[in-house]
Amino acid sequence: MDRRKILLLIFDGLGDRPIAELGRQTPLQAARKEHLDWFAANGINGLVDPIAPGVRPGSDTSHLALFGYDPIQVYTGRGPFEAAGVGIPVKEGDIAFRANFATMDAGMRVTDRRAGRIREGTGDLAKALDGLDLGGGVRVLFRAGTEHRAALVLRGPGLTPHVSDPDPHDEGAKVLSAKATAPDGAATAKALNAFMEKSHKILKSHPVNIAREKAGKHPANAVLLRGAGIVPHLEPLGTRIGMKAAGIAGVALIKGMFRAAGMEVLEVEGATGGLDTDMVAKARAAVDALKKYDLVIVNVKAPDVCGHDGLANEKVRTVERIDAMMAVLKADLGPDTVLAATADHSTPVSLKDHSGDPVPVVVFGEGVRVDDVTRFDELSAARGGLGRILGRDLMPILLNVSNRAEKFGA
Amino acid sequence: MDRRKILLLIFDGLGDRPIAELGRQTPLQAARKEHLDWFAANGINGLVDPIAPGVRPGSDTSHLALFGYDPIQVYTGRGPFEAAGVGIPVKEGDIAFRANFATMDAGMRVTDRRAGRIREGTGDLAKALDGLDLGGGVRVLFRAGTEHRAALVLRGPGLTPHVSDPDPHDEGAKVLSAKATAPDGAATAKALNAFMEKSHKILKSHPVNIAREKAGKHPANAVLLRGAGIVPHLEPLGTRIGMKAAGIAGVALIKGMFRAAGMEVLEVEGATGGLDTDMVAKARAAVDALKKYDLVIVNVKAPDVCGHDGLANEKVRTVERIDAMMAVLKADLGPDTVLAATADHSTPVSLKDHSGDPVPVVVFGEGVRVDDVTRFDELSAARGGLGRILGRDLMPILLNVSNRAEKFGA
Incomplete structure (x- = not known):
């Protein structure tokens, strides 16, 4: 044959x-x-x-x-494929999120969900977040997508997709603290909240954002995360x-x-x-x-x-x-x-x-x-x-x- | 759209x-x-x-x-839909039976499976049976259908459809005692047998039947039951x-x-x-x-x-x-x-x-x-x-x- x-x-x-x-x-x-x-x-x-x-x-x-x-x-949801699409080498069991670069004020309020539709420098911003250690053995994989879009993957022990979105979905609202939506979501919620804090610290002082502010543009000083999805076994x-x-x-x-x-x-x-x-x-x-x-x-x-x-x-x-x-x-x-x-x-x-x-x-x-x-x-x-x-x-x-x-x- | x-x-x-x-x-x-x-x-x-x-x-x-x-x-069988069809407000877990009004002699033998194809008075007969308490928390819901047809629903704790038919299916045969066809059918069999006894007592002295006998018609003094079916979750x-x-x-x-x-x-x-x-x-x-x-x-x-x-x-x-x-x-x-x-x-x-x-x-x-x-x-x-x-x-x-x-x- x-x-x-x-x-x-x-x-x-x-x-x-x-x-x-x-x-x-x-x-x-x-x-x-x-x-x-x-x-x-x-x-x-x-x-x-x-x-x-x-x-x-x-x-x-x-x-x-x-x-x-x-x-x-x-x-199990679109997130894992989006993450793979921007080049994150996802593995079964990883937890993937759709992400936006956004602008937040000092009170943690979202003032621009798309950080002025940022196009330049997102690769550098992503690099500054990629590889972060969130404690508990949880590591960050982060890549920029098109314009303000990006993807986050959390890899480590005990992670599940059972967490609420830190993304408040509305402009003017405060970034939310992630909460477990099932008992086994606690480790993921903790890791997510650690990411929100660390990423804000890194982004707000990043040269790309300092240059944006000088130029009167909205800084990409926050990452909004939504749609937790576990990478399925394929x-x-x-x-x-x-x-x-x-x-x-x-x-x-x-x-x-x-x-x-x-x-x-x-x-x-x-x-x-x-x-x-x-x-x-x-x-x-x-x-x-x-x-x-x-x-x-x-x-x-x-x-x-x-x-x-x-x-x-x-x-x-x-x-x-x-x-x-x-x-x-x-x-x-x-x-x-x-x-x-x-x-x-x-x-x-x-x-x-x-x-x-x-x-x-x-x-x-x-x-x-x-x-x-x-x-x-x-x-x-x-x-x-x-x-x-x-x-x-x-x-x-x-x-x-x-x-x-x-x-x-x- | x-x-x-x-x-x-x-x-x-x-x-x-x-x-x-x-x-x-x-x-x-x-x-x-x-x-x-x-x-x-x-x-x-x-x-x-x-x-x-x-x-x-x-x-x-x-x-x-x-x-x-x-x-x-x-x-799970036709019974539940027939029961709903004659107007019984069935609920998930109810046990439904197809029923006939029939004529039985003193020896519990079925002499006419259709009680002379009775048409009048079945609503009154049904009303006399509806709401019966069979003990063990089991209640009867009973409605007449067309001609000699009717439907019975048993509602209560511990009921299953795993019982044999009291209906002997043949004329001249004795009404059967319901038996559990699986260990979890005992409560239903007990309730059914209680219904057979109580319903016969009520029906034989019911004015509708006394009038039928006076008119030389077969009395509807028994209810034949068949096809136990549990009401499914829809x-x-x-x-x-x-x-x-x-x-x-x-x-x-x-x-x-x-x-x-x-x-x-x-x-x-x-x-x-x-x-x-x-x-x-x-x-x-x-x-x-x-x-x-x-x-x-x-x-x-x-x-x-x-x-x-x-x-x-x-x-x-x-x-x-x-x-x-x-x-x-x-x-x-x-x-x-x-x-x-x-x-x-x-x-x-x-x-x-x-x-x-x-x-x-x-x-x-x-x-x-x-x-x-x-x-x-x-x-x-x-x-x-x-x-x-x-x-x-x-x-x-x-x-x-x-x-x-x-x-x-x-």
Whole structure:
């Protein structure tokens, strides 16, 4: 049996609902996309419920499912993936928090939740906090994200996610003392409160902040923390399915998902995670990566951005740019590769948010049972040979098509 | 996000198999039904396995599934829903029994299982038994149903459903002493036996029975009990999905299902649960109810009656009467309502009983991805955009379409 490689393309938020502005078509139906349609015509198609029928997925839970994990079993919250996304090497049992650099007055009152939307110097500020010893064997891992965003991880004995947020969530309110929300949260609350005190001391006298104050800008003299989440045990994807796996994504959260699943993250110049992302560069990088890796997963964030922003025509154009990416893959992918293209969820332009509508999927490669679907869209896919499947079924289906599935029974 | 209301129509036993008498069509295929087909043509269609593929559902388990519960998790037997259906305000942990008024001779032998199909006076007889104290803190809740039927609920400490039936099930046999079928059934058996003794004493000297004997009719001097079932915990549907929910049905069992799910039961004049039911009145009542409630579920029993009675042409006519109901809904439903029409199971005319064949479903409303199905029947539905779904997936799908689904993940 010839084992094949797998390229899984996840077009973030690609699914949609009929849009009046597009003649009651979805962006996929309205777009010109001969290459996407070529894959549909030469592959097997179906509908995917990322989590379950009607369930509205987050990007985190749906990616877990498309990687082949059961999200209901393993998901503990977004924090751990955000932390991994900004580069913290998270380990099972770590407690992760979403963090903001903020401005606090002398009375511990939050005067600016985003520290003047600070952009410069956050890396230096983060470095000053990273590695702090909070006592009791608890150590800090801290990294800056985009703008005022950052992530904190606490590592040490006896930590749990059962603590209240120090973040008061409102401007003008005082930073809160963390409290255990269950008896086993005491050590974490103590460590968090120690962090709040030590970090404030370090930040307020940090050169970056002294310079900001001189320039009349809000100093980033506090860190607001929220959403404690324990890093779950995820058996590394590569081990689980016996493949060397790598991921390509522009946005930090998805990079964090790849890292949490034990995959290598490949950086691609021009892959921004925005509407201006260089999709063709991503396609070329994927083709390249398949020389070294058995499984490559690519996330393209742009359609989700159009959905959240309610931009119907921009979403159509994004599909057409995706089509250019598919042209490259059609030309350059070797016959030893199985390609699958799908979405992590629908982000209907009319909703400006994720919905529980299923998304189309096409699987293309040698050995696939080619059905008579000729277009890649939400309704054509419903008549495809794959029927309606769950997100977590896709990876086993791809392992089967690539002749890598383990036999259950004898 | 615009939240919409939901109208769920459950046509009881509507699904069927090809019938020779109808030219090997199903009643849905044979009937003239332009309005049902209009909804199919303007909605998204699919097939529903109420419980699971090939599983033959009861009306109780399938309604639980269509309400969005997992019937395999929550179902404990039909008794509790029958009891709720005749108006007993059941509570979690109550033990419910199906009951018959019957005639017993002096030797405790059952001489008529239906007490001459008694119709009059059962309410008075029930009242004489309701509230009985059986000792050990166990109290009786008793209500009459249709004809000789009734329901008993035992409420008190230490009760379980692990008891044998006092009902001997055969005429000429003696009423049985209830026995524990597991060690924890002793208290229930004791209470049941106390009920048998006390109820017989009360009933035999009750004026209703004295009058019956004078008129040469069989007295209802005993209550036969069978099918002990514990009332399960059902999180009220309204709480579960955050909607104010009401149900419309002619038959007691379905009313009991609504009540057990914490829904309001709306009475509609002319809604009998029989072939003579006024379906248009039900449609109008549903339109009205949607002004006050977010979710309205309507059960129409007539097609099931035709199936059980083996009446092919009558089932065709019933579909045509359903179509008149759909005409009203097509005209009067507001654009803020999502409509779904399906069945709780198939009741093929050729079987005169429920079958495990899947049933068609159509979902209609703003935002739905309209497929190219143009007829509402078992085979057209199979090519629809919803594919093949489980009964318990329908409510999440409706919550999604009505923009009420919770996000899982971030």
